[in-house]
Amino acid sequence: MVLNQVLNLLLSVLRLIGSALYFILGALGLRGPLWNAFTYSLTNYRTAVVLIFVMPLSVVFDCYWRLRTWYIAKYMSAPALHPKRVQRVQEAVRDWARQGKKQRMCTARPGWLTVSPRHSTYKKTMHTVLTHDLTDILELDTKNRILRVEPSVNILQLIDYLLPRGWTLPVIPELDELTVGGLINGYGIETSSHHYGLFCDLAVAYEIVVPSGEVKRVTPKDKLFHCIPWSYGTLGFLTAVELKVIPATKYVRHRYVPVYSVEECVKKWKEFQTGEDSPDFLEGFMYTENTGVLMVAWYHAEAKPGDPPVNNINWWYKPYFYKHALSFVEEKRLRGAHPLEPVLPAPQPLHLLGPRESGSHVPQPHFPHRLRMGSPSQGSSAQAHRVSRRH
Numbered sequence: 274m275v276l277n278q279v280l281n282l283l284l285s286v287l288r289l290i291g292s293a294l295y296f297i298l299g300a301l302g303l304r305g306p307l308w309n310a311f312t313y314s315l316t317n318y319r320t321a322v323v324l325i326f327v328m329p330l331s332v333v334f335d336c337y338w339r340l341r342t343w344y345i346a347k348y349m350s351a352p353a354l355h356p357k358r359v360q361r362v363q364e365a366v367r368d369w370a371r372q373g374k375k376q377r378m379c380t381a382r383p384g385w386l387t388v389s390p391r392h393s394t395y396k397k398t399m400h401t402v403l404t405h406d407l408t409d410i411l412e413l414d415t416k417n418r419i420l421r422v423e424p425s426v427n428i429l430q431l432i433d434y435l436l437p438r439g440w441t442l443p444v445i446p447e448l449d450e451l452t453v454g455g456l457i458n459g460y461g462i463e464t465s466s467h468h469y470g471l472f473c474d475l476a477v478a479y480e481i482v483v484p485s486g487e488v489k490r491v492t493p494k495d496k497l498f499h500c501i502p503w504s505y506g507t508l509g510f511l512t513a514v515e516l517k518v519i520p521a522t523k524y525v526r527h528r529y530v531p532v533y534s535v536e537e538c539v540k541k542w543k544e545f546q547t548g549e550d551s552p553d554f555l556e557g558f559m560y561t562e563n564t565g566v567l568m569v570a571w572y573h574a575e576a577k578p579g580d581p582p583v584n585n586i587n588w589w590y591k592p593y594f595y596k597h598a599l600s601f602v603e604e605k606r607l608r609g610a611h612p613l614e615p616v617l618p619a620p621q622p623l624h625l626l627g628p629r630e631s632g633s634h635v636p637q638p639h640f641p642h643r644l645r646m647g648s649p650s651q652g653s654s655a656q657a658h659r660v661s662r663r664h
């Protein structure tokens with residue numbers, strides 16, 4: 274893609290400028306003192322750095338990502354060409370064999386596209402196979418509740434496709450940029466569900482080009498199927514994945530359950546996990562050793578008359594989600610209820626499948642089976658912020 278080439282060029286220019294600066298500063302004997310001043314400022318004035326640089330840059334990147342996803346879906350989508358793209362992968366693998374299998378193979382996906390802070394240079398000396406333009410959603414089979422996609426479809430693209438059609442993934446990884454192939458081969462967990470398992474567990478079949486150049490469709494009855502997750506692409510190149518989907522509802526009914534000890538948290542967590550009316554979503558925050566809140570939610574088709582008002586916590590003026598959840602713990606304390614038998618707040622429908630920020634994503638609980646530990650000031654605030662943006 275032209276855009277990839279432009280970005281690669283930009284990165285190369287930046288690297289060149291960086292190397293030149295590094296050399297000049299070294300020659301002037303300024304490298305050490307300047308580096309110390311730089312790291313000192315980054316550490317001690319990080320609020321300013323985040324506000325002035327990081328946040329605007331993330332907004333720009335978010336806009337870029339939306340534009341890129343929209344562009345791919347609008348102008349580059351051609352599901353009918355899938356067999357041709359698979360043939361191209363097969364050809365690349367056979368070329369590698371014809372050339373005497375001298376190098377190792379890997380995907381040609383550039384490092385900046387992957388969700389990883391690593392700057393990978395190893396691909397330069399390897400036989401690369403193009404898979405990152407396999408970005409099409411191939412088929413939604415509503416009868417069997419199966420979605421067939423190419424491996425470089427990302428989560429944002431999936432959700433934007435599924436929601437307007439009334440479907441969703443049972444487990445939705447929280448980062449929009451993650452790809453189906455990357456999540457499966459790299460065993461990205463992100464979100465897991467006590468009902469559905471990990472993202473990989475949504476797969477019911479893989480199409481893979483193996484080192485002989487043959488293309489295989491494998492299902493749970495094949496050994497290879499079970500070896501693909503966490504294989505980091507060592508078994509072959511994925512060219513399609515079939516995933517389970519479920520009908521989407523418009524809301525979730527959300528309940529906050531304060532807990533006042535680790536034992537209580539574990540006990541309640543187990544009850545929710547295995548109980549009869551086990552919730553669709555189960556997640557929790559531990560703010561301190563003795564203060565936490567579990568959040569449970571059930572899919573809720575429609576907001577009915579008499580339901581509490583919908584709380585769309587996506588709005589910018591809403592409090593951070595971890596603060597919102599904490600208020601239920603504090604409220605309960607004020608009421609002086611017995612710590613082991615918390616009075617539950619009335620079920621509160623939470624806006625589920627509506628517009629997120631400016632677009633249409635899934636503001637549903639993204640962590641249907643996750644417990645966060647630590648005080649908000651020790652790191653969970655960033656995660657909590659992520660939750661609040663997504664809910």
Ligand SMILES: Cc1cc2nc3c(=O)[nH]c(=O)nc-3n(C[C@H](O)[C@H](O)[C@H](O)COP(=O)(O)OP(=O)(O)OC[C@H]3O[C@@H](n4cnc5c(N)ncnc54)[C@H](O)[C@@H]3O)c2cc1C
Pocket residue numbers: 379380382386387388389390404424425450451452453454455456457458459460461462463464505506507509510511512
């Ligand atoms: C900031 C950050 C936060 C993260 N947070 C979490 C977290 O909270 N929980 C969690 O579980 N994970 C987390 N991860 C890890 C992340 O989920 C995984 O690294 C995931 O695999 C990245 O997906 P990707 O689409 O970028 O894949 P890539 O990094 O591009 O690929 C992952 C692997 O899959 C292989 N692969 C990709 N496509 C194919 C294909 N078509 N055929 C064959 N092989 C292929 C690649 O070669 C590579 O080995 C985090 C990562 C980062 C950087």
